[in-house]
Amino acid sequence: MPLTEFNTLPADEARARAAACLDVPRWVEAVIAGRPYPDTAGVLDVASTESEHLDDDELAAALARHPRIGERASIGRHDAAHSAHEQSGVDRDDLDVAQRLVAGNRAYEKRFDRVFLIRAAGRDGDEILAELERRLGNDVETERAETVEQLRQIALLRLEQVLT
Numbered sequence: 001m002p003l004t005e006f007n008t009l010p011a012d013e014a015r016a017r018a019a020a021c022l023d024v025p026r027w028v029e030a031v032i033a034g035r036p037y038p039d040t041a042g043v044l045d046v047a048s049t050e051s052e053h054l055d056d057d058e059l060a061a062a063l064a065r066h067p068r069i070g071e072r073a074s075i076g077r078h079d080a081a082h083s084a085h086e087q088s089g090v091d092r093d094d095l096d097v098a099q100r101l102v103a104g105n106r107a108y109e110k111r112f113d114r115v116f117l118i119r120a121a122g123r124d125g126d127e128i129l130a131e132l133e134r135r136l137g138n139d140v141e142t143e144r145a146e147t148v149e150q151l152r153q154i155a156l157l158r159l160e161q162v163l164t
Contacts, residue, residue, distance in 0.1 A: 003043070003163050007036035017162050022155035023065045024103045027051055031159070035133035038132040038164050047159050058143070062151050063115050069128055097125035104132040111136060112143055119153040 004015065011032060018028040028048040037043045054062065110118040118131055135143055 001164075002038060003040055006043070006163055007134055015034070018109070018159070021047075021158035021162060022049070022051055022062055022151060024054060024062050026058065040160070041156050043163060044156055044159065047156055049150060051155050052148070054148050054151065059148065059151075060114070063117060063147075066115060066117055066154075067156060068101075068105045068115055069118060069120060069132070070105070074124075094125060097129065098130055101125065101132075104129060104136070107136060108132060112140065114147070117150045117154075119150050121157055121159065 001017075008092055009017065014032045014035070015028050018031045019025075022028070027047070027050045031043065031047050034043065034046045037046075087111070105116055116132055116135070120128060121132075135146060140147065
C-alpha cells in the first residue's frame with residue numbers, strides 16, 4: 001500500500017494496519033493522527049519517536065502479539081503473517097537450534113517474566129541464539145530497554161512494509 005493510500009484510509013482501517021505493526025493504542029493514534037504524511041520518512045519518524053518509551057502495560061500488550069522465537073505464530077493471537085516472515089531465517093528443521101531456542105526461551109522467561117523478543121528479520125537461528133544468551137546476562141532495567149528497542153525496530157520494519 002503506497003503512502004498516498006495510507007494517508008486516505010478510513011481511520012479504523014488505518015488503526016488496524018498500524019496496530020499490526022505495534023499494538024499500543026497511544027502509538028497507533030499518534031501514527032494515524034499525523035496523516036497526511038508528505039513522505040514515508042515522516043511516518044517512520046513519528047513512529048520511531050512514539051515507540052521509544054513504552055510503559056509497562058504497553059510493553060505487555062505489545063509482547064502479547066509476538067510468539068516465542070522458533071515457534072509458529074497462532075492466528076488471532078499473534079501477528080502471524082509478519083512473524084512467520086520475520087522468523088524465516090530460523091531453520092525449524094535444525095533440531096539443535098530448535099532445542100536451544102526452547103531452552104533459551106524458558107530461561108529468559110524465568111529470568112525476566114516475559115517472552116524473549118528480538119528483531120528476527122535478517123537473522124538466522126545462531127545469531128538469535130547468540131543474542132538470547134548475551135541478553136540473559138542483562139540486568140532487568142537494561143533488558144527492558146533492549147526489549148523496547150527491539151519492539152521499535154520491529155514496528156518500523158512492519159510499518160515500512162505496510163507503506164510499500
